[in-house]
Amino acid sequence: MSDSYSLLILPGDGIGPEVMVEVVKIIDWFQTHRGMSFEVTQDLVGGAAYDEHGSPCADETLEKALSVDAVLLGAVGGPQYDSLDFSVKPERGLLRLRKELDLFANLRPAQCFDALADFSSLKREVVAGLDILIVRELTSGVYFGEPRGIHADDNNPDNEGGRVGVNTQRYTSGEIRRVARSAFDLAGQRSGRVCSMEKANVMESGILWREEVQWVHDNEYPDIELSHMYADNGAMQLVRNPRQFDVIVTDNLFGDILSDAAAMLTGSLGMLPSASLGAKMENGRPRAMYEPVHGSAPDIAGQGKANPIACILSFAMALRYSFDRGDAAADLERAVERVLADGVRTADLMGPDGGTPVSTAEMGDRIVAALAAG
Ligand code: NAI
Numbered sequence: 047m048s049d050s051y052s053l054l055i056l057p058g059d060g061i062g063p064e065v066m067v068e069v070v071k072i073i074d075w076f077q078t079h080r081g082m083s084f085e086v087t088q089d090l091v092g093g094a095a096y097d098e099h100g101s102p103c104a105d106e107t108l109e110k111a112l113s114v115d116a117v118l119l120g121a122v123g124g125p126q127y128d129s130l131d132f133s134v135k136p137e138r139g140l141l142r143l144r145k146e147l148d149l150f151a152n153l154r155p156a157q158c159f160d161a162l163a164d165f166s167s168l169k170r171e172v173v174a175g176l177d178i179l180i181v182r183e184l185t186s187g188v189y190f191g192e193p194r195g196i197h198a199d200d201n202n203p204d205n206e207g208g209r210v211g212v213n214t215q216r217y218t219s220g221e222i223r224r225v226a227r228s229a230f231d232l233a234g235q236r237s238g239r240v241c242s243m244e245k246a247n248v249m250e251s252g253i254l255w256r257e258e259v260q261w262v263h264d265n266e267y268p269d270i271e272l273s274h275m276y277a278d279n280g281a282m283q284l285v286r287n288p289r290q291f292d293v294i295v296t297d298n299l300f301g302d303i304l305s306d307a308a309a310m311l312t313g314s315l316g317m318l319p320s321a322s323l324g325a326k327m328e329n330g331r332p333r334a335m336y337e338p339v340h341g342s343a344p345d346i347a348g349q350g351k352a353n354p355i356a357c358i359l360s361f362a363m364a365l366r367y368s369f370d371r372g373d374a375a376a377d378l379e380r381a382v383e384r385v386l387a388d389g390v391r392t393a394d395l396m397g398p399d400g401g402t403p404v405s406t407a408e409m410g411d412r413i414v415a416a417l418a419a420g
């Protein structure tokens with residue numbers, strides 16, 4: 047693969063543009079000092095795109111997203127857009143990108159930096175050194191299955207209120223197999239272990255999930271260690287002893303909940319990156335969008351208070367999963383770790399231990415300096 051990478055940057059709204067400025071500093075550093083070459087294009091998404099084009103993701107933006115190696119997104123939304131029609135809300139821009147790129151595997155790492163272990167809601171002994179990856183199926187399951195809706199429950203006189211709400215958990219074997227492959231590929235780059243979670247004890251879609259994940263394992267990834275767990279037990283185990291896991295693969299609904307629970311094992315929302323991957327393109331790279339888990343944080347926007355680390359670690363994921371530069375990703379993650387170990391703290395990370403308070407820009411500069419220090 048060439049050492050030239052095309053990247054579409056969509057800063058979005060609120061603190062999105064503020065944290066993205068810090069990522070651009072990091073990109074510049076890798077270009078100048080590591081001989082990597084990024085073709086970076088920037089565009090609007092979310093409310094910023096609505097203000098300009100009347101649409102939260104313009105057709106030209108979508109075309110660009112489809113033509114690059116990876117998309118890096120800040121955050122979208124804000125109170126000034128709350129009254130907009132549903133079809134043009136900032137979040138629709140995100141959904142359009144995810145859908146058109148068919149990003150079916152959502153990767154949510156939960157990594158506990160030693161310097162922040164006391165921010166966890168769990169004891170330091172339980173979370174120190176934690177480094178797990180939840181792979182959530184993102185494009186199917188109960189959030190999309192038909193039939194759905196709220197109907198009159200006509201033939202049921204015993205139903206007080208008279209209505210019924212319906213959603214359908216539906217998975218095809220193909221949908222399960224493709225996300226399972228993503229999880230096995232990722233495990234191959236890590237510890238080589240996958241735990242698949244469903245409720246095969248009470249759901250047919252869970253039985254199919256278990257069978258298909260096992261099939262992909264046996265036929266294509268026999269060297270990866272695969273285990274299965276009921277998702278409710280998985281929730282308990284994540285809180286009891288999260289370090290027993292490496293890669294967890296699960297469906298859309300369980301993944302939504304389990305990944306949020308796992309996130310809190312590690313502390314601040316300002317630290318959490320994510321990636322969403324789709325099918326491999328002709329150049330062998332997966333379709334991909336990287337973004338922090340947090341939103342546009344209107345309460346602190348424009349004040350230099352935002353923690354840029356979630357967005358910076360999202361870029362580290364791009365280095366690893368889109369650009370095949372796990373070495374550069376690890377250097378960047380180590381730089382973040384070192385800065386945190388030095389007590390450098392944005393406001394969201396200020397704890398009882400004190401530390402050196404810094405702005406968004408200072409945090410970015412410190413991380414660049416730590417990269418340079420090697
Ligand atoms: P939020 O994640 O924007 O903020 C929640 C809390 O965490 C706030 O107190 C905020 O100040 C803090 N926070 C978030 N990121 C931070 C960072 N990097 N550094 C320091 N503190 C940080 O979620 P909220 O308040 O529910 O939503 C605000 C807006 O963002 C809404 O319009 C919502 O729709 C949108 N949103 C967008 C998402 C996205 O673009 N992927 C995801 C979640 C919400």
Ligand code: MG
Pocket residue numbers: 302303306
């Ligand atoms: Mg959620």
